[in-house]
Amino acid sequence: MNTFLGMPATPPRSPYGTGNLRGDRKFPKAAHDELANGQLRRNLGRATSTIRTKRLVVTGELPDWEQLRDAGSAVKTDTMNRLPELLEQLEQKVTERGGTVHWARDGVEANEIVARLIRATGSSDVIKVKSMATQEIGLNEHLESLGITPYETDLAELIVQLADDKPSHILVPAIHRNRDEIRQIFLDEIPGVDPDLDNVPAHLAAAARAYLREKFMTTRVAVSGANFGIAETGTLSVVESEGNGRMCLTLPDTLITVMGIEKVLPRYQDLEVFLQLLPRSSTGERMNPYTSLWTGVTPGDGPQDFHLVLLDNGRTAALADPIGREALNCIRCSACLNVCPVYERTGGHAYGSTYPGPIGAVLTPQLAGMDAAKDDPNSSLPYASSLCGACFDACPVKIDIPSMLVELRHQHTEQSGASAEKLAMKAAAAVMKRPKLYTAAQKAAALGRVVGGRDGTITHLPAPFDGWSDSRDTAAPPKQSFRSWLASAEGAATLRAAAEEGVLPATDAHTEDQ
Amino acid sequence: MRIGLFATCLGDTLFPEAVKSTAVLLARLGHDVVFPPGQTCCGQMHVNTGYQREPVPLVRNFAEQFGDSSIDAVVMPSGSCAGSVRHQHEIVAERYGDASLRAGVATVKAKTYELSELLVDVLGVTGVGAYFPHRVTYHPTCHSLRMLRVGDKPLRLLRAVEAIDLVELPQADACCGFGGTFAVKNAGTSTAMLQDKMRNIGTTRAAVCTAGDSSCLMHIGGGLSRIRSGTRTLHLAQILGSTRTTPHALTEAVR
Amino acid sequence: MTPTARDTVLGRIRDALALAPAPATTVPRDYRTGRTLPDGERLALLTDRLVDYKARVHPCTADDTARVIAEVLAAHGARRIGVPAGLDEGWLTAYDGEVQRDSADIPAPGLDALDGVVTASAVSCAETGTIFLDGSPDQGRRALSLVPDLHVCVVSLSSVVVGVPEAVARLVPERPTTLISGPSATSDIELERVEGVHGPRTLAVVIRTDA
Numbered sequence: 001m002n003t004f005l006g007m008p009a010t011p012p013r014s015p016y017g018t019g020n021l022r023g024d025r026k027f028p029k030a031a032h033d034e035l036a037n038g039q040l041r042r043n044l045g046r047a048t049s050t051i052r053t054k055r056l057v058v059t060g061e062l063p064d065w066e067q068l069r070d071a072g073s074a075v076k077t078d079t080m081n082r083l084p085e086l087l088e089q090l091e092q093k094v095t096e097r098g099g100t101v102h103w104a105r106d107g108v109e110a111n112e113i114v115a116r117l118i119r120a121t122g123s124s125d126v127i128k129v130k131s132m133a134t135q136e137i138g139l140n141e142h143l144e145s146l147g148i149t150p151y152e153t154d155l156a157e158l159i160v161q162l163a164d165d166k167p168s169h170i171l172v173p174a175i176h177r178n179r180d181e182i183r184q185i186f187l188d189e190i191p192g193v194d195p196d197l198d199n200v201p202a203h204l205a206a207a208a209r210a211y212l213r214e215k216f217m218t219t220r221v222a223v224s225g226a227n228f229g230i231a232e233t234g235t236l237s238v239v240e241s242e243g244n245g246r247m248c249l250t251l252p253d254t255l256i257t258v259m260g261i262e263k264v265l266p267r268y269q270d271l272e273v274f275l276q277l278l279p280r281s282s283t284g285e286r287m288n289p290y291t292s293l294w295t296g297v298t299p300g301d302g303p304q305d306f307h308l309v310l311l312d313n314g315r316t317a318a319l320a321d322p323i324g325r326e327a328l329n330c331i332r333c334s335a336c337l338n339v340c341p342v343y344e345r346t347g348g349h350a351y352g353s354t355y356p357g358p359i360g361a362v363l364t365p366q367l368a369g370m371d372a373a374k375d376d377p378n379s380s381l382p383y384a385s386s387l388c389g390a391c392f393d394a395c396p397v398k399i400d401i402p403s404m405l406v407e408l409r410h411q412h413t414e415q416s417g418a419s420a421e422k423l424a425m426k427a428a429a430a431v432m433k434r435p436k437l438y439t440a441a442q443k444a445a446a447l448g449r450v451v452g453g454r455d456g457t458i459t460h461l462p463a464p465f466d467g468w469s470d471s472r473d474t475a476a477p478p479k480q481s482f483r484s485w486l487a488s489a490e491g492a493a494t495l496r497a498a499a500e501e502g503v504l505p506a507t508d509a510h511t512e513d514q
Numbered sequence: 515m516r517i518g519l520f521a522t523c524l525g526d527t528l529f530p531e532a533v534k535s536t537a538v539l540l541a542r543l544g545h546d547v548v549f550p551p552g553q554t555c556c557g558q559m560h561v562n563t564g565y566q567r568e569p570v571p572l573v574r575n576f577a578e579q580f581g582d583s584s585i586d587a588v589v590m591p592s593g594s595c596a597g598s599v600r601h602q603h604e605i606v607a608e609r610y611g612d613a614s615l616r617a618g619v620a621t622v623k624a625k626t627y628e629l630s631e632l633l634v635d636v637l638g639v640t641g642v643g644a645y646f647p648h649r650v651t652y653h654p655t656c657h658s659l660r661m662l663r664v665g666d667k668p669l670r671l672l673r674a675v676e677a678i679d680l681v682e683l684p685q686a687d688a689c690c691g692f693g694g695t696f697a698v699k700n701a702g703t704s705t706a707m708l709q710d711k712m713r714n715i716g717t718t719r720a721a722v723c724t725a726g727d728s729s730c731l732m733h734i735g736g737g738l739s740r741i742r743s744g745t746r747t748l749h750l751a752q753i754l755g756s757t758r759t760t761p762h763a764l765t766e767a768v769r
Numbered sequence: 770m771t772p773t774a775r776d777t778v779l780g781r782i783r784d785a786l787a788l789a790p791a792p793a794t795t796v797p798r799d800y801r802t803g804r805t806l807p808d809g810e811r812l813a814l815l816t817d818r819l820v821d822y823k824a825r826v827h828p829c830t831a832d833d834t835a836r837v838i839a840e841v842l843a844a845h846g847a848r849r850i851g852v853p854a855g856l857d858e859g860w861l862t863a864y865d866g867e868v869q870r871d872s873a874d875i876p877a878p879g880l881d882a883l884d885g886v887v888t889a890s891a892v893s894c895a896e897t898g899t900i901f902l903d904g905s906p907d908q909g910r911r912a913l914s915l916v917p918d919l920h921v922c923v924v925s926l927s928s929v930v931v932g933v934p935e936a937v938a939r940l941v942p943e944r945p946t947t948l949i950s951g952p953s954a955t956s957d958i959e960l961e962r963v964e965g966v967h968g969p970r971t972l973a974v975v976i977r978t979d980a
Contacts, residue, residue, distance in 0.1 A: 047960045077791070097943070242955045244967045273800070290968060325791075387656070429571065435551065468697055503542045
């Protein structure tokens with residue numbers, strides 16, 4: 001029943017100090033170090049431009065791409081509006097089909113549930129399918145602290161895990177590594193690997209296959225995420241490429257799936273939309289090699305013990321924001337990362353969160369907050385964008401990330417107290433709302449010409465503008481503003497002459513005939 | 515047509531030549547150019563930096579200055595300011611304004627255009643009698659391209675310019691890295707983006723890189739000046755305002 | 770009594786929706802559905818897409834099925850294969866190697882010793898080159914078509930539909946369903962696609978053009 005016993009309370013964010021939703025320094029500082037890494041920038045530049053081209057080819061193939069985006073966007077919005085009933089329906093269907101559903105208020109609780117379920121099997125090893133949700137809550141770290149060894153089985157996640165590194169991309173977590181670096185990681189970390197292993201991607205993939213095959217054959221518990229959970233039928237889905245997902249979802253006795261509550265979809269039919277949007281947007285393929293759909297437990301086929309953990313961890317806090325909630329529509333395709341000029345140069349680590357790039361810059365502050373502590377690094381994320389809008393165009397579910405960034409910036413300035421910037425903004429607005437003051441200020445600016453050096457060019461500016469003037473000259477203000485020119489005799493004469501001179505405007509057809 | 519000219523604070527104060535060319539061009543096309551003297555700033559910088567209370571008077575002032583029904587259309591030589599008027603003013607008015615502000619914003623929003631939109635969509639011209647015998651490359655600024663969706667309108671205008679040598683800019687749709695206060699707050703990342711933009715501009719061997727926004731041009735031009743590039747920046751309006759009788763005198767780029 | 774996590778989370782969602790109420794949304798489904806194409810075009814499209822993703826394609830007639838399957842298995846040196854319990858026995862009459870009829874009690878490592886597997890399929894989507902297996906008796910449990918390194922998959926042209934919506938409409942949601950588009954692959958190293966990781970490294974599709 002939807003009856004309230006009082007005023008609705010604002011739901012809590014992901015608890016401070018848990019999981020992987022906050023870096024240890026602000027974006028500009030972290031980005032500074034990443035920008036200095038020439039190898040990283042070359043790796044990222046090559047990889048993102050490759051994927052951008054592929055995506056444009058396969059999305060351009062479909063004449064109804066925009067209609068699919070409209071449908072995808074509306075399905076997700078409809079889902080958020082009906083979230084309680086859809087989750088209850090999902091729970092009921094999964095349970096009817098022999099699965100067990102658990103609810104987790106936050107990452108800490110989800111970690112405890114998963115660890116308890118693994119311990120109940122008696123296994124001390126677990127194989128994992130790449131999952132953003134378990135990355136977000138720091139499941140691996142928690143399991144390791146309890147003596148349970150998680151084996152990441154996605155090739156990129158394996159590379160990251162072997163190198164004791166962090167993922168830097170939603171879809172291709174090792175995008176910051178090139179083939180030579182990966183070869184070295186394998187040589188150093190995979191027991192018994194061929195010492196003559198070269199850097200050919202096919203050979204590197206074969207080495208991973210050989211290493212993981214034994215784990216697949218012998219490990220009795222797997223942990224996965226889910227791309228979609230269908231309320232109508234209780235069907236869950238994992239979209240992947242390598243077959244490691246199929247291995248984990250099929251071979252063990254026990255499967256534990258951790259799914260964010262926003263991943264539910266109302267109808268099985270909705271897959272017809274998302275199975276077109278997701279692969280084309282993420283890897284730039286018409287379809288990813290493998291997608292698994294399973295509904296509870298099937299006798300004689302796959303794990304006979306299935307658990308679904310439904311995770312909040314700040315998602316309800318995002319849902320309570322009328323603008324920010326749109327970020328929950330994300331299907332984790334990473335198209336926005338691949339088109340983002342900021343991400344392309346800094347890589348994912350600078351964002352400090354499991355979710356990097358444009359979607360991370362709006363999702364992370366909403367899940368974990370951006371003013372949870374003094375100088376919270378997350379408060380810098382909404383500013384990690386030039387607002388160029390490429391992410392909005394690429395998003396398969398039409399999330400208006402630029403507007404959301406502007407909104408989060410507003411929320412941040414409202415939450416933070418007085419600052420030098422706020423004072424400057426107030427002062428600027430105070431001048432600009434009074435045309436006379438504004439005109440006087442323009443005249444003062446024109447006097448600023450004296451600071452100009454070479455050819456009236458300013459080459460050094462004081463903080464906070466020194467970052468600007470480190471690589472850009474600034475033209476000294478001109479002698480005369482537009483308005484004073486317009487009011488001058490010269491201005492009036494020029495406009496009069498232009499009107500008298502006139503022009504025979506050529507139409508489109510006219511020019512093309514020429 | 516009676517056209518209200520919004521100079522933009524940046525154009526009025528720092529880049530008046532682009533605004534002059536806009537006024538001259540419209541006068542030449544036979545239109546009345548009206549310059550409400552009480553105009554100041556659209557407030558874009560405030561909103562993009564996270565401030566929405568502070569620009570309320572600016573939004574109100576804009577609506578008052580240009581709301582008069584005798585003004586048929588409002589034009590500005592800036593894609594980002596036009597984007598602010600069309601997309602951000604109503605956000606500010608909805609949140610912090612009253613009913614009269616919301617109504618005023620809606621009125622001006624509906625008749626506000628960036629320069630290339632006004633010329634092509636409203637005035638129905640692409641050939642404006644311009645003459646510009648130089649090698650030019652065009653950078654489509656992000657807000658023109660993705661917020662206003664001006665598409666190829668600026669290029670259609672440029673293609674119709676007599677004697678122009680228009681060359682395509684590689685990776686034209688990539689952001690130049692300006693982003694207002696982004697260039698200050700994230701100067702390092704902004705510079706990395708600028709470097710790639712300048713490298714692409716360099717491959718065109720153009721004498722001029724043009725765009726529809728003085729702010730992005732300030733950024734790109736500042737970088738080109740620093741590296742002593744042979745390419746200089748010029749607002750689209752200045753190319754369209756250049757004619758055989760009054761040609762734009764192209765100064766040597768700083769080397 | 771302390772509320773359960775379930776009650777808490779559902780309560781938070783209801784609170785959130787009360788704090789930020791949104792108008793009901795209707796879903797526009799203006800994308801293409803219910804498309805049809807003649808047999809020849811569906812065959813050509815599916816073949817093109819399968820080949821693009823490095824699957825081997827072997828068109829044949831219904832009468833020829835056994836011979837083509839035997840040739841494909843021989844070409845890959847498959848001496849010992851697994852088949853689902855319900856696979857049409859007539860399809861294996863030309864094969865002279867060892868056949869292991871699958872059952873749920875064979876552990877996964879037992880499947881690893883097989884050279885290949887032959888299965889039927891439920892439906893295929895031409896536009897994306899995707900074959901759907903749904904665990905029916907002629908397709909078997911999911912592990913069977915996963916662990917061996919060669920998967921010979923038989924597709925009847927009558928089960929090939931044009932696009933994704935047409936394929937999804939034919940599925941039975943409760944069945945464990947696997948969508949296969951080419952052999953397993955990864956793009957994790959410099960986003961360069963490499964065929965063959967954990968799933969079968971070779972996918973051979975036998976398309977029965979008159980079935």
